[in-house]
Amino acid sequence: MDGFLQEAKGLLAELVALPTVSAEGRALEAGAAKVAELLEGLGLRAELHEGYGPPVVYAEGGEGEKALLFYNHYDVQPADPLELWETDPFRLVERNGAWYGRGALDDKGELVARLVALRLFRERHGFLPRVKFVVEGEEEVGSPHLEAYVRDRAEALRAQAIVWEAGGVDAKGRPFLYAGLKGIVALELRVRTAASDLHSSYGVVVENPIYRLAAALASLRDAEGRVLIPSFYDRVRPLTPLEREALAEIPDETEALRAALGVRGFLGGAEGPELYGRLFTEPCVNLNGFHAGYGGPGSKTVLPAEAFAKLDFRLVPDQDPEEVPGLLRRHLEAHGFHDVEVVVLEKGERPARSDLAHPFVGLARRALEEAFGQKPVLYPNMAGSGPMHPFLHHLKAPAVGLGVGYPGSRVHGPGEHVRVQDFERGTLALLRLLELYFLGR
Known part of the structure; x- marks a missing residue:
């Protein structure tokens, strides 16, 4: 296994071992502390911000005037039903070319990919670029406190662009990115x-x-x-x-989607x-x-x-x-x-969509195409929801989601996993985005 994959597996194992289930209030303080430790290990200054539900991990550091903000979360869904897992959900296991465990993809695997991409950038270019992280602990229960957090700390969080929590490849292995939720x-x-x-x-x-x-x-x-x-x-x-x-350019997989969902039609x-x-x-x-x-x-x-x-x-x-x-x-x-x-039942989340004409969207598309060797699929919005709106509204910056998953990752279900090949290619795509964004080449 390549050096950075070995390192990534070790970091992910540390995070997966903590059962940070926000719906049950489990291990959230320990999870926040571990995330802060890993961010500090990268050379960033990390803080735990209280008063907004579970601790919000904030970190910043690096060189340069232009900043890039990463949004992730350290909480996970409950592992139930436990009998449908082949191995302990809170112990990272590798088999058949994939890493299994609760949070192996959503969202601990995605967070580790970002840490590793930044390490690779520093090794290749000799410095750490100016980055910021917001890693919250209640995304899986609707992020009820995040809007207030972003509003109150907008000046500290200010960045020219935002990389959202997740992404990956579609059923045919094409990379995709999205600009809204x-x-x-x-x-x-x-x-x-x-x-x-x-x-x-x-x-x-x-x-x-x-x-x-x-x-x-x-x-x-x-x-x-x-x-x-x-x-x-x-x-x-x-x-x-x-x-x-962008919608017209999405490859037509109507029949494949119908079969995958097990429905007669739409x-x-x-x-x-x-x-x-x-x-x-x-x-x-x-x-x-x-x-x-x-x-x-x-x-x-x-x-x-x-x-x-x-x-x-x-x-x-x-x-x-x-x-x-x-x-x-x-x-x-x-x-x-x-x-x-x-x-x-819940406060709710506002919808959000970045401007597809923004240069950062173009950079993300280019990074994926160069890393994967094929044109990525751009979704104006994902069909699901998340707390993107406060960032777009208060920081006035675009957000783009790209990452290391694939449709069969079983996110939120028994047997959640990330394929090593997707993790590797997704991490290298993140590295390429960092180079295009900070170095212009």
Whole structure:
């Protein structure tokens, strides 16, 4: 194994060994301390900033006027169900050309790739460029304190460009990068129609909460997935010509995606550019779960007293997650669903998208193409969400995501891993980006 891969494996093993599960509040202080130690080992000045949930690790150092900021997180998802892991999720194991463990990719592997790329830069060019790191400990629970952190410390965090937490290659091994993330707000709808569960014979005269809630949910979108809430789309930012061009250049893998997801087709028969346009740049409402009544074996003739459903809205620039609950309430009331309660489960995250015309986006594309030997795929937004908006808003700098993953990494699931070949190529791409950004060559 090449020298830098051996070093990377050792660093990653140290991080994976710490069960930094933010949903359970486990090992977060120890995880922050370890990240600070590794950053200091690189020659940066690292600090643990308190008062914003788990400690936020901030580090800076290096030479030059122009700065590059890296965003990562040290918390991970729970490892459950443990029985589906072949090895201890909190012990890094190498097999079949991959490193396995919780956080091996998301996001500890990505963080280690950045540390190693900076070490390689220093070895090759004799100095460490001016970089900053923000590594938080609650990304996996929605980063509820990060907006305040970035707002309060905007001057210290100031940089000309930002490298976001992750990226990698697609199913065909093509490198990809992205310049934005969708926003999100998670809600719950609740209906109660009786003081307690009733005999089902009362169904002829007593309203059933399942029916009420099902009708309310059915009013939220049409058969093609378009949201039916008035004014929901009012703030959606029109796509620029460059963004439309990027969507049109995404290779058409409609059939491969359909097979990988195990679905018969996509809403509205979308495929090719239309499919990717909807996936990456359109908002939606998604029903996460519906809970009511009896679900055990056999029959139980009951009229349940209550029903509830969990849902989330994925948002695109410039939609406001704080506005969505009010729009939803007004929609329900206008349709006669005054009895349906709307409960906000999380604060939500705003959507974000960098300007694709910014020179840093072009540098990132060039770095990937030179490192991989093929043209990268550029996504204006990823379909998922994350806390990118505070950085773009308060720092006024572009953010681009690139990294070391691949679609089969099993992120958040049992058997999470990063392939060594992807880690190597992704790290060298990061090194090339550093050279282009700081040296101009």
